[in-house]
Amino acid sequence: HVQVVESGGGSVEAGGSLKLSCVVSGYIYNDYYCMGWFRQAPGKEREGVAAIEKDGDTMYAESVKTRFIISRDNAKKTSYLQMNNLEPEDTATYYCAAERGSCSELYLGDEYNWWGQGTQVTVSS
Numbered sequence: 859h860v861q862v863v864e865s866g867g868g869s870v871e872a873g874g875s876l877k878l879s880c881v882v883s884g885y886i887y888n889d890y891y892c893m894g895w896f897r898q899a900p901g902k903e904r905e906g907v908a909a910i911e912k913d914g915d916t917m918y919a920e921s922v923k924t925r926f927i928i929s930r931d932n933a934k935k936t937s938y939l940q941m942n943n944l945e946p947e948d949t950a951t952y953y954c955a956a957e958r959g960s961c962s963e964l965y966l967g968d969e970y971n972w973w974g975q976g977t978q979v980t981v982s983s
Contacts (some may be wrong), residue, residue, distance in 0.1 A: 860884035864934040864954045867977030878939040880954030892961035893937035899948035905965025944981045
């Protein structure tokens, strides 16, 4: 039984930073899985933010690629999303997800197998 748990959300002023964490527990075959971050703002569709392969290769949404950094610690089964220079438009519920094998494109969020409950990020202007 795989579980995904995010933490680290909160409120910050524009220009500030936050770091989200995501821990995966349970058995995934060969320990081979992608970890991704998604977000959804009220009234908007879910958006893929960033994803990281087991070997460390990363992908980012254009809107965050110069400001956010995704990383992972395979030994701790943990992914991190460092969010810098936050903007009000970044306000959303952020979800961590895990997918067996390699990462699908960020717009293919439905390919991810396991999802966390989400953590709220609020950026005030």
